[in-house]
Amino acid sequence: MYRKLVIQTIIYSIGFVFPKMVNYVFLKFFTVFFKREEFSLYTDMYALSFIVIGFLSFGLENTYFRFLYKKNYNKKIVFSTGVIIQLLISSFFLLISINLIKYLSSIAGYHHHSEYFFMFFFIIFFDTICVLPMAWLRANDKPVQYSTINIVNILIQSFLIIYLFLYSDNIFYGKNTFSFFIFKWISSFTDKIGYIFFSNMISSLVNLFLVFPILFKEVTIKKFNKVLAIKMLNFGIPIMIGTIAFSINENLDKILIKRWVSDEMNGAYSACYKIASFISLYLRIFRLGIEPFFFKKSKDSDAIYYYEEIIYMFILFGLIFYVLICGNINIFMEFLIDKKYHVAVSIIPIIMMGNLFLGIYTNLSIFYKIIDKPIIGTYISLIGVLITFLFNVIFIFISTDHSFMIPAWGTFTSYGSMLIVLYIWGKKQFLQFCNKKIKNIIMHFLFALFIVFLIRKKTELSFLLQFLYLIIIFFLEKKRLTNLIK
Structure with missing residues (x-):
């Protein structure tokens, strides 16, 4: 069981890590090429779009996995119903947003950049339609196809970005051709940030073409089940609200800093936030391989044992990852x-630990999805949003020096509070196994934080302290690590 799980997770990792690594390469390119205020515009557009995607997703990815493994539902009916729901929602969004494009871009402060909103409306439309076909690949144990699509997608996007940045001024195109209108439109962009958005739109369209065979083969209107659709929406809407809350937690600080403080500050903060989000690679890789497995095992008698071991190892390796990143921040920067952009480097350890809290919360949250109570996650996520909002209000309206640290501590406190609330609520419901190892988990957290504190105080001993940390962890968890390797 473990061997198959590890192999699939590695393949998923390739498809997920490679695009992310390419994005980090471009991060260096963008921060060199763009001023901080220009980089702020780039991050702000994606921050706004993530909130919209959270709404349009309607929690259908998690809903699909949940209903897929219920014995009384046909798999093809579940998939067809989910895809048709998603297509109707996305199409309605695209129709409304295109007709209101000038109004929406003006509200967001981009009345001179309506073309950016036009591109992002299509990016969001294409990406949301692709969510369930990509989930179908994961559910049907097709990690190679999943990874191939992701890699092709990022290669196309990368090629277009490089081509437009280097050769857009020297493009030759004949008149009365489709290319003439495309390149004439591209040349009308007021700055080169539009090249990034255009490249993303094309790669998202290609992604839709790549998953279209799945849609063509697996989806038919006849398989749409109205009763099932209502049940899926009832299950998915609380997850959707939680997803929107997560998007607000992740992006509210950047949205507000841009509009209430300055683009220059937001540019530096956003760039360093991306470094801190490096740990999300680990979190996402784990989720890609494990989440379908969690749902499959939910009815088995040994399910709790596997959940316990896997989540414990997730926390352990997450803390190792945290120490190694924090110990080498200067190299990463x-x-x-x-x-x-280095002026905001102090936020990185705080944001990283907040993201680790989020990763633990996400893995534990699988339990309230299994017992069909996603509304629990909605309530907890709203608590997180409230905390994020309060910290950002303090930062914007009360703080006199507008320190980077206030919104960073907001992220840390928000995700940490969500994790604590979930643990307290679920301790008597379905997280009994956590009680057995909570002392070990707390010990690992305190030890990792102590090592990071020492590294920041004694930077010249950084490598020695990291090596010492790894040795001690190995001896503390020797039996578990040896069994995992076996």
Whole structure:
């Protein structure tokens, strides 16, 4: 069981890590090429789009996995019903948003950049339609196809970005051709940030073409089940609200800093936030391989045992990852972002630990999905949003020096509070196994934080302290690590 799980997770990792690594390479390129205020515009557009995607997703990815493994539902009916729901929602969004494009871009502060909103409306439309076909690949144990699509997608996007940045001024195109209108439109962009958005739109369209065979083969209107659709929406809407809350937690600080403080500050903060989000690679890789497995095992008698071991190892390796990243922040900063963005480097350890809290919360949250109570996650996520909002209000309206640290501590406190609330609520419901190892988990957290504190105080001993940490962890968890390897 473990061997198959590990192999699939590795393949998923390739498809997920490679695009992310390419994005980090471009992060260096963008921070060198763009001023901080220009980089702020780039991050702000994606921050706004993530909130919209959270709404349009309607929690259908998790809903699909949940209903897929219920014995009284046909798999093809579940998939067809989910895809048709998603298509109707996305099409309605595209129709409304295109007709209101000038109004929406003006509200967001981009009345001179309506073309950016036009591209992002299509990016969001294409990406949301692709969510369930990509989930279908995971559910049907097709990690190679999943990874191939992701890699092709990022290669196309990368090629277009490089081509437009280097050769857009020298493009030759004949008149009365489709290319003439495309390149004439591209040349009308007021700055080169539009090249990034255009490349993303094309790669998202290609992604839709790549998953279209799945849609063509597996989806038919006849398989749409109205009763099932209502049940899926009832299950998915609380997850959707939780997803929107997560998007607000992740992006509210950047949205507000841009509009209430300055683009320059937001540019530096956003760039360093991306470095801190490096740990999300680990979190996402784990989720890609494990989440379908969790749902499959939910009815087995040994399910709790596997949940316990896997989540414990997730926390352990997450803390190792945290120590290694924090111990080498200067190296990451030097390679990944330009020096003019380094002013916000102090937020990185705080944001990283907040993201680790989020990863633990996400893995534990699988339990309330299994017992069909996603509304629990909605309530907890709203608590997180409230905390994030309060910290950002303090930062914007009360703080006199507008320290980077206030919104960073907001992220840390928000995700940490969500994790604590979930644990307290679920301790008597379905997280009994956590009680057995909670002392070990707390010990690992305190030890990792102590090592990071020492590294920041004694930077010249960084490598020695990291090596010492790894040795001690190995001896503390020797039996478990040896069994995992076996």
